[in-house]
Amino acid sequence: MLFNSYPFILLFLPIVLAGYFWLGRRSNLTPVIWLALASLAFYAIGNWQFLPLLLISIAFNFGIGHLLIVAELKPPQRKAALAFGVIGDLVVLGIFKYAGFVTENINALAGTHHAVHILLPVGISFYTFTQIAFLVDAYRGQVAAYALPHYALFVTYFPHLIAGPILHHKDMIPQFEREKAKHPDPHLILCGTIIFAIGLFKKTCIADGIQPLVALAFEARSPSFDQAWLGALAYTFQLYFDFSGYSDMAIGISLMFGIFLPVNFNSPYKATSIVEFWRRWHMTLSQFLRDYLYIPLGGNRRGRVLRYVNLSVTMLLGGLWHGAAWTFVAWGALHGVYLCVNHAFSALVPAMPPMFSRPARLLGCVLTFLAVVIAWVFFRADSVAWALRVLHAMADPSIIVFGREEIAALVLVLIYAALVWLAPNTQAIMGYDHAGRRVGENLRAGRMRPLFLYGASLVLAFGILGIQSHSEFIYFRF
Structure with a gap:
């Protein structure tokens, strides 16, 4: 879905806004979940086949981050956990974004004719970099223990999900946690x-x-x-x-x-x-x-x-x-x-x-x-x-x-x-x-x-x- 489209301006955005503030009068966590689900729906409307990949990426990075933040790992174990998380993110990004490019160059050098056609998930570069920064900061001890709904919203937040900006957890998640943000400000x-x-x-x-x-x-x-x-x-x-x-x-x-x-x-x-x-x-x-x-x-x-x-x-x-x-x-x-x-x-x-x-x-x-x-x-x-x-x-x-x-x-x-x-x-x-x-x-x-x-x-x-x-x-x- 595009921001510059009638369905987004006249239907999606008003419904999400109304639901967010209506739920905000009742609890502090429910509007966060609503906004995360709305963000996933926003992504799925144009890229439904890649929604499982996005969810797996969120679960994977949240799990690695939780290990780095909460678990009392020894320094070598922390380095291994960080390396596993970052390499996992880069491998997924590499397969979807660069497999065809690498294959084309191998064909040109070796005279072969292998074909690799992989659709590129929209936004994968942005949500991958966002989560790599989260893992590195978690390794450095610069990340608090966040709840899964807040982390999921941080990654999927639909205004940034498709084309940036690359968000930073220290800047965004505290805003999601504030109760005042759940009430409409004219x-x-x-x-x-x-x-x-x-x-x-x-x-x-x-x-x-x-x-x-x-x-x-x-x-x-x-x-x-x-x-x-x-x-x-x-x-x-x-x-x-x-x-x-x-x-x-x-x-x-x-x-x-x-x-x-x-x-x-x-x-x-x-x-x-x-x-x-x-x-x-x-x-x-x-x-x-x-x-x-x-x-x-x-x-x-x-x-x-x-x-x-x-x-x-x-x-x-x-x-x-x-x-x-x-x-x-x-x-x-x-x-x-x-x-x-x-x-x-x-x-x-x-x-x-x-x-x-x-x-x-x-x-x-x-x-x-x-x-x-x-x-x-x-x-x-x-x-x-x-x-x-x-x-x-x-x-x-x-x-x-x-x-x-x-x-x-x-x-x-x-x-x-x-x-x-x-x-x-x-x-x-x-x-x-x-x-x-x-x-x-x-x-x-x-x-x-x-x-x-x-x-x-x-x-x-x-x-x-x-x-x-x-x-x-x-x-x-x-």
Whole structure:
């Protein structure tokens, strides 16, 4: 089921909200069970054949976590339990996500023709990483003993289950345990509805609106210089508003239940360096890779050379996490190179004098954006060869078409660029503070409140009217 669908907006969400708050007047645990069951139903509607896998994953990781938290195991036994849990998760992820990719490469090397066709369970990357982090923290002694219903809801919570963010138990489970969250808060419901409306509009009207232009670069066999750039930029902005829209919708839905999700997207194209870009793009994945991969590999504690090696390995695996294809490996490797260059530049070049800081930041923003656009070509292309074909066209200004279609595309791309760099993001508009559990303080009173509400209603109406019959979020495939 998609957030941007009429059954979800008009049927599923109202029923789940009503049941959650009705049960919340009677007990503290029953609404948690209700929300967990609703989340499982949400998953099963589109992926019923993989529901047993999700349930087995929850039972397996909860059991291993319980051993690490409660049982008085000796250090070697604790290490063995952690290794068993993490390896078990990775093996399942590897079979479903990478078996076909490995088989294809073996066939290419050995000249064989073995075929492996395994359907990819939606959301498996997200709920696997979420639970690996739980097991590692349990091993480190950083996890309290949680009840099974709260843990099950933590894993299956439907606003995040399909496409993130990657949740952390310390942040989410205490919110599920609070009794106050089980009672409706009109202010949070209003703010959640507004944020959801903004996200829906971004998805159905903005991201889906520019999607046809992507074909200029990625479906043409020989794109011209202008077509390649326009198609690459169109995809760059489509992915931006698609992911931004989903992140807003997830936060808005969760707020209606009185639960704050972490911010996962914070105007990444305004970043002035590639390091800052990764602090703004898919923020929870960046934090996971840092805390559970980069730092355990040694981080920057073992010298500059090993730091660059650790960065490269982390980004390679981060690219492979996004998809089982060499294009994603190339995308991750490219970002690894970017990060190494960024850190080397920061170490070798002294700080800019204050009078040059603003031009330097502007130049940094432009260079970072161009680097990201080039990397997105690999992310979107069907093969590395196709990506190189697009990049070759982008580097060859000798062939330019620039007809009526290209002029219209340029105008649309410029409008999207203005929205990205000049408009405030949703957090700024709504004053969303995940850490402080505050949102929409400017809506509580004031003369602008009616105008703001009218505008939000209009955005919601356009977002609903823009819903198409089948328009998945791009990150669903990962």
